[in-house]
């Protein structure tokens with residue numbers, strides 16, 4: 442077999458890439474990583490918009506590493522972006538991964554060379570290296586949807602994207618600001634921007650459900666306790682559906698009296714954030730259970746927002762709660778009680794164009810100094826496509842995914858040997874704690890590569906049958922979900938017949954880890970080696 446420059450080429454230096462470089466170098470592999478940004482952090486490098494925070498509690502949104510964990514502590518339950526970025530820098534420095542990473546370098550192509558069992562990887566800096574294994578740590582929510590509004594090129598103010606917030610100072614104090622998009626990013630940015638802007642006008646297309654994070658200082662006692670038993674904690678969260686310790690559904694809604702239902706809703710509300718996703722065990726599948734939770738959140742909107750017209754527009758009614766990712770905010774609805782915050786419903790009053798001065802809708806012509814686009818991502822496939830990975834037939838992985846992603850364990854896809862998709866479609870991915878997802882995937886890959894090294898294998902890809910079975914299992918797990926029928930970045934809609942594929946594995950991280958453990962214990966059954 443031909444030689445390689447590197448055993449593993451890692452794409453991306455966010456949490457997944459940092460851990461992949463650390464783990465694989467520890468395994469004695471020669472590793473190089475490429476990262477488009479000038480520093481580590483991935484989405485936490487780019488998403489530096491005001492108000493950006495994580496929505497998984499910080500006890501668990503970090504590496505479950507016995508050496509690292511006790512040396513760090515967080516200030517808040519849901520830390521803001523600067524603290525998370527500082528943490529990822531701390532991890533990168535502690536593990537000494539930087540010398541392995543080429544920053545400000547995008548991967549422009551990765552060609553599988555079938556005779557040599559390696560990828561030739563080319564980059565924006567003109568570099569060309571070969572690697573036995575290609576590890577995509579490029580994230581599932583990293584390739585932003587670019588704004589495509591007519592007239593943007595003539596706009597004389599400044600425009601920015603939450604997903605790629607500039608590193609230079611973006612002046613917001615005293616400015617007239619438009620925010621387009623009210624997903625997780627938009628609802629976090631609005632109250633933060635409204636603090637010192639002259640005016641913030643929010644352009645909402647769909648009213649989303651947003652629940653308060655109930656953020657606050659970290660319970661340092663709890664953190665210290667976890668720091669003293671990291672290995673145990675790691676096992677516990679790997680065996681939890683979301684990779685954390687949030688309470689699971691208390692039981693089917695119908696098993697509680699109306700008073701008990703309301704008490705449970707209040708209790709979960711007080712705890713905050715994604716706990717509202719699992720008040721009742723059947724709220725994701727039963728519309729009556731779901732409506733109980735949705736009504737509770739809708740009532741909060743009506744109780745909070747003083748202007749009844751604004752409250753009405755903000756009230757989410759078009760889909761069941763949790764069937765798109767629940768937004769978690771700090772003061773979103775409250776912001777609309779400020780005199781400097783306005784709302785435009787773009788379904789009733791569509792954006793016609795960006796003008797040199799601002800935004801023209803059907804009914805308004807508004808001037809802005811700054812337009813903030815919070816339009817979301819080309820989820821699951823955007824960053825993968827961008828790397829321009831080609832197999833021996835010149836295909837990209839997504840060329841074979843016309844009817845939705847086909848993977849084994851969300852980690853590999855047939856026809857693309859030695860290519861690993863960290864947190865890929867078919868794994869729990871965005872439904873669980875993404876740092877833990879990455880750690881679990883990298884550990885699995887490290888075990889797989891060790892297995893191969895011990896046997897002298899240099900090529901691995903999923904067996905067709907195993908991939909078919911896993912893809913069918915992922916679909917089956919999602920078959921009774923309310924969210925399968927809702928427009929949503931997690932759902933792939935087949936062009937030919939309109940049928941739908943839910944991309945992440947919804948049965949829970951715990952179940953997924955058990956499946957991975959079973960495969961590993963069975964000598965990686967389902968993977969074909971040569």
Ligand code: NAP
Pocket residue numbers: 494495496497582621622623624625626627629644645646647766769787815816817818871930
């Ligand atoms: P998103 O949830 O996809 O939201 C995009 C928003 O832009 C939606 O409100 C969408 O409206 C709107 N939009 C898109 N195109 C538009 C157009 N042409 N005109 C008007 N509005 C338009 O994206 P996101 O807010 O960036 O969040 C994506 C994911 O990133 C989240 O679900 C979460 O997984 C992650 N995230 C997490 C956090 C956190 O940890 N707290 C923070 C930010 C992001 P429609 O709803 O009508 O499509």
